[in-house]
Amino acid sequence: MTRLPVRKTYKLYIGGAFPRSESGRTYEAEGQNVARASRKDVRDAVRAARAAQPGWAAATAYNRGQVLYRLAEMVEARAAEFAGLCSGREEVEGAIDRIVWYAGWADKLAQVLGGSNPVAGPYFNFTVPESTGVVAVLAPEAPPLLGLVTRLLPPLVGGNAVVAVVSEARPLAAVELAEAIATSDVPGGVVNVLTGFAAELGPWLASHMDVNAIDLCGADGDAAELERLAAENVKRVVHGAADAQSPWEVGAFLELKTVWHPIGR
């Protein structure tokens, strides 16, 4: 007698929970009904991200590094499942290795991107990189897993909270990744995953006044309109590459803070 398998419901990932779209909408992708996020889901996700961001940024860099390393562990454990949801084993291994690579950057960014400045006067002066805040990511359509990981990790390792709109045609890997994130000690709300239509959700994210930066990597078509909307609160606009791996990718989502103090007896 064959056992009937238990199927998964593909939902959003917001604030550490897995809600359906408040709109009740789904769309069919990869043979599944996947939640089709709405403007209100964007709003909820940004709110969750804003609430979670200060705690994530305030965690020690060592801690952030370990949490992200644990994410790699969680993906490794599900490697077989992931392989079925993307181009295969090689993409999964690439994604895992990229997570590990960025995890190791957490406690080195300040040393490579910051520094002390030899000002001409009796002052101690140093520059430290800090998270910019809430980052919207329009992930590339492909590859569905590695593309998302490539754009997600740079803002994340820098202490930002992320609202990601994932591959429209191949969203299942992203939902699986959300499940790995949920079990990896990444605090709820630090990563929020929205499935749905980037063309519909992009403008709401680009114009949202509580989003500090937007990565337009996966914007298809009218990126110019998104850039125009982003100017309303002087967002940092990033055109991330779908396959880049560099600390400079992280730097795009960081602010530099310079502190002065007099030196004296």
Next chain:
Amino acid sequence: MGGGFGERARLQVPAPRSDLSEPEPVVSELDKPKRDLEVPGDWTYASAPESRDIVRIAERYGHFVGGEWLEPAETYETIAPRDEEPLAAVGQGTRADVDCAVAAARAAYADGWSSLSGSERAKYLFRIARLLQERSREFAVLESLNGGKPIKESRDVDLPLAAAHFFYYAGWADKLEYAFPNRRPRPVGVAGQIIPWNFPLLMLAWKVAPALACGNTVVLKPAETTPLSALLFCDVLRQAELPPGVVNIVTGDGRTGAALVEHDGVDKIAFTGSTEVGKGIQRRLAGSGKRLTLELGGKAANIVFDDAALDQAVEGIVNGIYFNQGHVCCAGSRLFVQESIYEPLVAKLQRRLSTLRVGDPLDKNTDIGAINSAAQLEKIRELVASGEQEGAEIYQPPCTLPEKGYWFAPTVFTNVAQSYRIAQEEIFGPVLSVLTFRTPEEAIEKANNTPYGLSAGVWTEKGSRILWMAQRLRAGVVWANTYNRFDPSSPFGGYKESGFGREGGRHGLEPYLEFDR
């Protein structure tokens, strides 16, 4: 045009002490200074005018394009804000003028500047730094004349820093491959740069020095009201024998700036100015692929804790908001005072204000010069009126302001609510809003409650609290137990709506470089 100096009539003489109608300072017994410095009743200052003979202003200026002066189609008059004296006719740059300048910059870029070795570029920049040092008094006088800032500041701050910027970035020109590990840098191309009127030559240096060091060529538009030091800078370029077209200067108002922003031949725009205009530029450049950096407005919190060295803090507060008439994007315009020291601090501050000398920018005694323009004066007046209308209490020390020119007395508002316009909007004038807080958490909450994020100040003797505050202030520059310090090696720039990108330091190179990897 000379002969304006040495006239006692123009000099600001503080009113005799007995005329002061200031309220009796409230000082608790504990906080009373042991030796209170009393200002003698009849203290006046003899005039100490800086000679303006050192600078020669032409009657008419064109645009500096391809190493030559381009006859402008249209001109406007630039004046001295201290007495509205007309100084020169300068060009109102048209689209055609901008076209010529961009073409000259492109040609210079392609014809050698971008392929010149870094060490040769460096030597040009070192030359410029040296020439600015040699001619610094000439520039300082011109800066004070055309912009209205006290000669003390243009002489001791603007000019030394401008020269230092060129010297600093000169050294980077042949070391760029060491600046960004594992990256291969190359120039961006032609940079369009638009600068403000508050530090005309210094902002030029902030823009031009890193651009040239990185191998770019430049089209720069000085501010409408303060073009003269940039035009004199062209003579420095001539003396430095900088190849023609590497730096081009087109003067004019916002229309000239818009033409530069929209020009297809420009690869990168760097803008310093208001947040409103900055947003417009960001919108305008959407989809263009052009690089952009913005250094925009601010509404900085200057936070004083009850354990701060109060007299030092008062000096820092005064420097923070009255430096350059408050025409400073990072001015400490919101003063947050811990409640327990509110009264003694405000009393000390008001007493200090009464000793500030407002008057002729070319007088070496002057602390506060002229407001830069009639339009800016109008904006300050409007916001100050809104403060009074919304219910804040205004204090201005007694001082007689000259009849001609643009003047505004140093102003302190107390009884200010966070919602008042004077606590929310950038005034860009000598106007301070005083607010209070009880705990460090509350100070952070209030300080960060603004769309801006350019700078902040913290005054406390407790080191751990300084670092705690510095971590939480959402601002690109934090001055602890000091304020308004600048250095070419120190990155400067804002969070949030104060802009993006940094100027100064290693980080200031990045906006002017492309990377092959």
